[in-house]
Amino acid sequence: MVGGLRAGNEGEALALAGWVHRRRDLGGLLFVDLRDRSGLIQVSFGPDWTEAASMEHAHDIGHEDVIRVEGVVAARPEGAHKDDMATGGVELRVTRLEILSDARTPEIPVYRASEDELPAEELRLQHRVLDLRRRELQQKLVLRHKLVLAARNYMDRNGFIEVETPILTKATPEGARDYLVPSRVHKGEFYALPQSPQIYKQLLMVAGFDRYFQIARCFRDEDLRADRQPEFTQIDVEASFVEVDDILRWIEGLILALAEISDVDAPIPFPRLTWQESMERYGSDRPDLRYQLEIEDWTESTADLDFRVIRSQVDAGGRVRGFLLKGGGGLSRRQIDGVENEAKAAGAPGLLWGKRSDEGASGPLGKFMSEEQADRIGLGIGDLVLVSAGPDSLTSPTLSAVRDALVAVLELQPVREHAWVWVTDFPVFDEEDGMLAASHHPFVMPHTDDIDDLEADPASVRGTAYDLVYNGTEFGSGSLRIHEPELQRRILRVLGLSEDEIEKKFGFLLNALSAGAPPHGGIALGMDRIVQRFTDSPSLRDTVAFPKTTAARALFEGAPTPPGESALDELGLQLKAQDS
RNA sequence: GGGGUUGUAGCUCAGUCGGUUAGAGUGCCGGUCUGUCACACCGGAGGUCGCGAGUUCGAGUCUCGUCAGCCCCGCCA
Helix, strand or coil: CCCCCCHHHCCCEEEEEEEEEEEEECCCCEEEEEEECCEEEEEEECCCCCCHHHHHHHCCCCCCCEEEEEEEEEECCCCCCCCCCCCCCEEEEEEEEEEEECCCCCCCCCCCCCCCCCCCHHHHHHCHHHHCCCHHHHHHHHHHHHHHHHHHHHHHHCCCEECCCCCCECCCCCCCCCCEEECCCCCCCEEECCCCCHHHHHHHHHCCCCEEEEEEEEECCCCCECCECCEEEEEEEEEECCCHHHHHHHHHHHHHHHHHHCCCCCCCCCCEEEHHHHHHHHCCCCCCCCCCCCCEECCCCCCCCCCHHHHHHHHCCCEEEEEEECCHHHCCHHHHHHHHHHHHHCCCCCCEEEEEECCEEEHHHHCCCCHHHHHHHCCCCCCEEEEEEECHHHHHHHHHHHHHHHHHHCCCCCCCCCCEEEEECCECEEEECCEEEECCCCCECECHHHHHHCCCCHHHCEECEEEEEECCEEEEEEEEECCCHHHHHHHHHHCCCCHHHHHHHHHHHHHHHCCCCCCEEEEEEEHHHHHHHHCCCCCHHHHCCCCCCCCCCECCCCECCCCCHHHHHHHCCCCCCCCC
């Protein structure tokens, strides 16, 4: 390995192999920066120490050729040290050169001066092997390896068994679109790739593997984002005879083990917020607690405000919520408009605001306020108030977006660099367009106190579900699961499934649960996202060796491709004509 | 599915108001060069301006469509 050579190695005769990173040909002397995974070292060619044939040969070597050199480690001459290089004090004086492999001129450079821009990502993906030679990407994949290894070791130490679950599985309804795999033996039938090993790990609990984990690949056929790939990796965990606290404590220990590797602070135990509280104070179920800004409720204190927009929302059952920014009056109209645009993008019709100066309150909201009313909500001279009025389902996402925008525009200083939080007690159901859907998945154990309300008031039923949030990013989520078949049936019924559908889709799970199922629960952590955040990567693509584009294409190998006629025949499939 | 944005030499980019032969740096090729390290210097090659229509006397530049990358919304139990 080339990167570890130091002054202490002087005089050693050895052979090194690697890639030609840079070359500097001075005619009589020639220098090559030789690279391998461990780093760089300068190797030097000169007529006084290099064999004549090798010397001649050396002028032919080009970038990214793979070479092997024999020589002696020597201190560099006085004044020729390179202090910004780990091996900068030494070099290998080459006696013999062997070119192991000629490289074509690389389409994208591996070498990059510090001020050079990266090649376009399209090219980086097309020529991925070259891109992966870059130190930054190699370091990310090495860190990923270390994190996975630490996770395995930690889970093992705590008595968890890694069990692999099928990749060819049964399609499950709801949730994301499945990737389907046609069956040749059973024409017209398809396997699905797992969106997660959720049901399998519950089956393993019933089977008595009371502590399970898996570094599991998951697949979801949905449109992609910077932080979303069609296939991704979860640290999947499940345990029997446990309470929520047990799982959170295990995962805190796991995160601590991972964070230590990455130089991230993870002071455990992590604070907890109920979902209700999180929505109330931050408008989001994954609040970024690096920043202190919190939502306030002024429904009461604005009750006498004669402003039609607010009155109509409150009369309709809405609330008046927003942010008070001490000293925020300095924000320009343009900056406030920028924040309002974020509010609109989050679905709000607009954002109400008010400033206060010596001459009183002003702004779309402020101008309706008397001195006394301004005092009551705490709007002092030089302050700014930003308000959203309406149902929580509107104001929460709005104010969450406003909060993010304010953090940016005010350049708000974080109160901590690494903010961890558990958000607990998520509702079991989401209401979307009047339809009930499982807010997490349909196997979440409801709070015992709320089970009686399942049919009468499903929206109010809290689940034993929790999310782990780091700096505003969801790292993972889990819950206790339902282990009683009857309760599971009830939930599925509430979700609108017929007895027939329940049997067809979940019969195998219910069948398992009735075989004597232990109470159990678990969590799944997004490995890729952890690596992304811990390496401060702009995209998940940088944490994966061979990622897909946002259109789910693999540019290097060129997947997907149309199938051959014979393949289709064998599968009993026929392609529909495209376009229409 | 929708919105935005980018696409000019191998790579990173410039290209004014629509006007003559589309430039720079780097890489590549050839040459000089014995302590360089973004080596230096001299010379050279290299272009389907993503693709297709249209407007125009004339399009890298304007219009429409399309493809691809990226960002976002929808979607992601």
